[in-house]
Amino acid sequence: MPPLTSPLRDTIRRILHNRSAVIGLIMISILILVALLADVIATHPPNQSMLDVPGEAVPGVRLPTKPPCIGLLGCPDPQHFMGLDLNGRDVFSRIVHGTRVSLLVGVSVVAFSVTVGTLIGLVAGFFGGWVDDLLMRSMDVLLAFPSLLLAIAIVTAAGPGLQNALLAIGIVSLPIYARLTRASVLSAKEMEYVIAGRAIGAGPLRLMFLNILPNVLTPLIVQATLGIGTAVIETAGLSFLGLGQQPPDPEWGQMLSESRAYVFTAPHMVFFPGIAITFCVLGFNLLGDGLRDALDPRLRGVT
Amino acid sequence: MSRFLIRRLLSSLPVMVGILLITFVIIRGIRGDPCRAILGERATQESCERFNERNGLNKSVPEQFAIYVGRFVTGDLGDSFRLGKPVTEILAERLPVTAELALSALVFATLFGVPLGIISAYRHNSTVDVGTMLGANIGISMPVFWLGLMLSYLFAVILKDTPFVLPPSGRLSPGMNPAPYYEVWGWVKDGEVAPQLWVFLGRFTIANGLITGNWPLFWDAVRHIILPAVTVSTIPLAIIARMTRSSLLEALNQDYVRTARAKGLSERRVVFQHAFRNALLPVVTIIGLSFGLLFSGAVLTETVFSLTGVGRTLFEAITARDYNVVQAVTIVSAFAFVLINLAVDLVYGLLDPRIRLN
Numbered sequence: 001m002p003p004l005t006s007p008l009r010d011t012i013r014r015i016l017h018n019r020s021a022v023i024g025l026i027m028i029s030i031l032i033l034v035a036l037l038a039d040v041i042a043t044h045p046p047n048q049s050m051l052d053v054p055g056e057a058v059p060g061v062r063l064p065t066k067p068p069c070i071g072l073l074g075c076p077d078p079q080h081f082m083g084l085d086l087n088g089r090d091v092f093s094r095i096v097h098g099t100r101v102s103l104l105v106g107v108s109v110v111a112f113s114v115t116v117g118t119l120i121g122l123v124a125g126f127f128g129g130w131v132d133d134l135l136m137r138s139m140d141v142l143l144a145f146p147s148l149l150l151a152i153a154i155v156t157a158a159g160p161g162l163q164n165a166l167l168a169i170g171i172v173s174l175p176i177y178a179r180l181t182r183a184s185v186l187s188a189k190e191m192e193y194v195i196a197g198r199a200i201g202a203g204p205l206r207l208m209f210l211n212i213l214p215n216v217l218t219p220l221i222v223q224a225t226l227g228i229g230t231a232v233i234e235t236a237g238l239s240f241l242g243l244g245q246q247p248p249d250p251e252w253g254q255m256l257s258e259s260r261a262y263v264f265t266a267p268h269m270v271f272f273p274g275i276a277i278t279f280c281v282l283g284f285n286l287l288g289d290g291l292r293d294a295l296d297p298r299l300r301g302v303t
Numbered sequence: 304m305s306r307f308l309i310r311r312l313l314s315s316l317p318v319m320v321g322i323l324l325i326t327f328v329i330i331r332g333i334r335g336d337p338c339r340a341i342l343g344e345r346a347t348q349e350s351c352e353r354f355n356e357r358n359g360l361n362k363s364v365p366e367q368f369a370i371y372v373g374r375f376v377t378g379d380l381g382d383s384f385r386l387g388k389p390v391t392e393i394l395a396e397r398l399p400v401t402a403e404l405a406l407s408a409l410v411f412a413t414l415f416g417v418p419l420g421i422i423s424a425y426r427h428n429s430t431v432d433v434g435t436m437l438g439a440n441i442g443i444s445m446p447v448f449w450l451g452l453m454l455s456y457l458f459a460v461i462l463k464d465t466p467f468v469l470p471p472s473g474r475l476s477p478g479m480n481p482a483p484y485y486e487v488w489g490w491v492k493d494g495e496v497a498p499q500l501w502v503f504l505g506r507f508t509i510a511n512g513l514i515t516g517n518w519p520l521f522w523d524a525v526r527h528i529i530l531p532a533v534t535v536s537t538i539p540l541a542i543i544a545r546m547t548r549s550s551l552l553e554a555l556n557q558d559y560v561r562t563a564r565a566k567g568l569s570e571r572r573v574v575f576q577h578a579f580r581n582a583l584l585p586v587v588t589i590i591g592l593s594f595g596l597l598f599s600g601a602v603l604t605e606t607v608f609s610l611t612g613v614g615r616t617l618f619e620a621i622t623a624r625d626y627n628v629v630q631a632v633t634i635v636s637a638f639a640f641v642l643i644n645l646a647v648d649l650v651y652g653l654l655d656p657r658i659r660l661n
Contacts, residue, residue, distance in 0.1 A: 020440075141321060141322070141325060144318065144321075144322055144637065144640075145322070145633070146596075146598045146599040146636065147599060148599035148602060148603070149598070149599065149602065149617060149618075149621075149633075152602075152618060152621055153329055153330070153333070153621055153629075156333050156621050156622060157329065157332055157333040229444060233444070233446055236446050237446065237447075237448065237603055240446070240448050240603065240606075241602075241603070241606065241618065253446070256446070256448065256449055256452070260448075260452055260607070263452045263455065263456050264456060264459070264460055264471075267453075267456050267460075270449070270452050270453070270456070271453065273449075274445070274446060274449030274450075274452075274453065277445075277446050277449065278441065278444050278445045278446070278449075281444035281445075282440060282441060282444035285440055285443065285444050286440060289440070
């Protein structure tokens with residue numbers, strides 16, 4: 001007899017057999033570990049300036065030009081793994097602590113836009129008519145603006161800062177989830193199980209949340225995973241323009257913004273935060289692609 | 304055909320008015336008034352009142368909108384509060400910079416993305432395929448502004464003494480004289496003011512260098528556009544390559560491809576005339592949609608490469624509450640989006656004879 005498999009176990013097996021999903025999972029696990037253990041991994045407090053530490057600063061030498069000392073390449077003093085930044089702070093420690101911000105950013109933006117967007121799509125698709133028109137046309141208007149510019153306008157309206165940047169990016173990414181949910185709801189609505197539910201007198205809330213929603217979750221999970229990467233990159237963009245995280249707390253985009261004027265003299269200050277962003281976004285993109293292939297064969301190959 | 308064009312342009316009017324209205328309201332909802340943003344935090348109540356009166360900001364928002372639309376129809380986009388110049392003049396100067404950047408990026412992305420996608424699909428699971436898809440994945444995961452900074456470091460510092468050195472910022476080298484065609488050809492005498500449309504066209508530096516035969520100018524302009532264009536094009540390139548690959552893969556598995564092979568057609572004809580032509584529709588769609596990405600990318604890229612294009616101008620105008628500039632740039636980019644989508648629809652008609660434009 002073949003071993004019994006539950007749908008859940010079957011799904012997990014399919015995900016674990018997908019190369020890009022596994023690589024993505026590993027990359028994200030590394031990031032989560034780094035974020036959790038930031039205090040242990042970081043060699044220095046992220047906001048501590050070496051200018052204040054006796055014996056560290058060399059008088060008359062501008063700190064940012066101090067080249068990165070990489071222990072692996074035979075550097076005798078691997079204390080500052082990725083060098084120091086403009087204010088004499090340890091770049092490696094700042095990147096490690098920035099991991100927390102970026103993961104938090106990605107997850108909270110997506111949590112917001114998935115919840116609100118799904119609700120909008122669910123209501124629009126379920127009720128149809130003028131409700132549908134009103135909700136979806138307002139989503140179209142959001143889509144009509146280039147997303148970064150709309151986000152810039154929202155942050156400027158609400159005032160610069162990480163929270164407002166998150167809100168802006170959350171709002172800008174609503175339409176994707178609303179459209180995705182609505183499209184799935186429209187087809188699910190006509191299925192026998194929903195009609196049966198209606199026939200036994202289930203109310204609209206029960207139909208929407210218990211009967212329809214579970215069946216439209218797959219594309220949402222895939223899109224949400226990809227959305228985390230997008231959110232991280234867009235927040236970094238806003239911070240780069242000075243609209244996101246404000247100094248001194250470390251955030252990757254803001255680190256780039258601070259150091260971009262020194263790219264020709266101290267490129268290490270620009271190089272490492274960018275690598276961190278790419279690594280994080282790549283992790284979520286690979287996982288998202290892998291999930292799409294594993295969970296929903298119909299969506300395979302759609303970019 | 305022309306009826307189709309006119310109808311499409313007319314049907315986009317409500318969207319454009321909607322976008323204008325929303326921008327109008329949003330920008331006025333931004334905290335902080337333009338007076339304080341431009342005259343400074345310590346501007347007196349009186350000078351602010353005078354500022355508001357001069358710029359018509361003392362009226363109610365619906366009134367302001369009516370006046371704005373009334374002027375808009377006559378081609379008057381108002382003045383920039385910050386720069387004290389007509390907005391049309393600013394657009395004529397700066398729009399070509401962004402347009403050249405976006406077009407070069409789109410050309411670059413298409414020229415590399417489509418062939419990479421074709422090779423990846425044809426040699427499915429080969430090294431080229433895996434490499435391209437990995438590269439595409441990394442490409443869409445990179446922050447464009449960071450890539451821009453790294454490229455400028457690579458080409459301006461590391462490759463400094465090689466023939467590959469490229470300028471890291473600006474549109475032209477200092478001292479380069481971008482003599483516009485209307486001066487070269489004597490259409491405008493010294494001291495005369497050229498029509499704004501001529502100025503606008505003359506600001507397309509690469510084209511201007513080309514038509515006036517000014518090779519140093521042409522070459523300088525091209526060298527300055529390479530790094531920003533490559534930077535902006537990464538994400539569209541990755542998306543185009545992926546879309547071409549998946550769309551062609553699907554087409555290559557169709558029965559008509561097997562039939563074509565069975566007839567003994569050459570591989571080249573099978574791939575290009577049968578499969579590729581049918582795979583092109585989604586690719587063309589995605590190229591059109593990339594335009595929005597290009598514009599978002601332009602804001603960050605223009606910041607990195609110190610280009611005074613409309614992306615950077617829009618960002619500065621939003622932070623300075625320069626209402627007229629924000630409105631004008633938004634409406635122009637929306638209009639460009641409409642035009643690009645129109646072009647995409649026209650290409651559909653060419654590619655697939657089943658699609659009738661009427």
